[in-house]
Amino acid sequence: MAGRTGSCPGRGKAVATLLLCLAAPALSACTAAPPPPSPRTPVPEPTVAARALTPAERQTLAKAEALLTRNCMEERGFSYHVTEDLPDGVNRLFPHVVDDEGWAAEHGYGSDIQRKRDSLAAKNPNQLYFRSLSAERRDAAVDALNGPEATGLEARIPGMGTVRHSDQGCESEAQRSLYSDLRKWYSAWKVTDALERSVPPAVARDERFTAAVSRWSTCMRTKGHSYSSPMEARQRFVRPTGAPGSGESRATEIATARAEAQCAGTSGLAKTARTLTRAERAKTESDHSTEFINRKTLESGALNRARDIVKAG
Structure with missing residues (x-):
């Protein structure tokens, strides 16, 4: 779910980037034009002691996010599939x-x-679905999934610049439902993910x-x-x-x-x-x-x- 630095790309580039992101089980924070903001107000979470989750627990979070995204997309009149995780390759397992x-x-x-991995990516149902849509319908699906231009969420990554993303769209709505404080989550997620990759x-x-x-x-x-x-x-x-x-x-x-x-x-x-x-x-x-x-x-x-x-x- 890689964020975007700077301004929103053009419509054609946004759609092409979205299709690339959909080849992976966890969607990237691709940017596009906005759907209306969700009226839902998240319920604040009780304070929980910080601890590192296991890989299995993080998979549970990822699947829950995908299910929430699916529900949101269906409410907006689009299909969305919760896909099989791609198996880890040698670079992930043995860096x-x-x-x-x-x-x-x-x-x-x-x-x-x-x-x-290549076979699963080629058969990814979300990628195939978006490609099957008319140009107008595809643009609307991009809007529903990713929200407006890259505003609302921001993360300053040490030594790497700033990434931004919409705080609307089904991806952000799913994360808001899970984590309640979407802005804090986005910053923590993007910064720690980038720093972990720098190790x-x-x-x-x-x-x-x-x-x-x-x-x-x-x-x-x-x-x-x-x-x-x-x-x-x-x-x-x-x-x-x-x-x-x-x-x-x-x-x-x-x-x-x-x-x-x-x-x-x-x-x-x-x-x-x-x-x-x-x-x-x-x-x-x-x-x-x-x-x-x-x-x-x-x-x-x-x-x-x-x-x-x-x-x-």
Whole structure:
């Protein structure tokens, strides 16, 4: 749900961006022209102690938001589908190095997972639905989903600028229903999400990490695989959607990934990456504690309501 920086894009660009966003299960904060603001007034949440949610609990929140968005869109005369989550690929599961030999033996570098992701995205019912609409009807659907120009919600992301989004539309209405304080939620969500994504690059720049990568590369060469880094190895086997394949066999992919996992342990790269990641995350949360606490508090406070919404379907 990536926000927009600056002014609203033109109508054609907004629709094209929306269709791209709909290929993923969680919709992006694409901007478009406004539907009327919702008259509903959210019920304030009781104060809840801040805590980090588990991945399963965050999935519950995401599904509840999707269900609320569906209901809102249907009230406005449009279809909206709650879609299957795309499976996590190698970059999400192993941002620095594949260190699980069992996973590598089954998936290699995850080219099988990438194919599944591509297939699910191509068959995404929301994307297909929006493409099936007339231009006029599609514009109205964009309006209903995303609300007006990027005004009403704002998040200042340290070192990255400001993102803005409409505080109307079904996406915002769903988030308001879940979290009550939509403006606080939007800022906390966008800031923490961006900062969390900044952790892996910060780790990769650390001299201790680059030294461990060098040891990993030496280990890989002794096993017959000449790669300067784990990133170089995975890019050979997992290509962006539409890019030509590497021509390497599935057996070669698995053998290389298994060697990577073995070298991740013997070189100390896996341990170094985990240690640096914990330290970088702790520093990031400490430096920006307000937004992280706000997000944890709002998510915790919304969890019971989300469970009820998911149960009702």
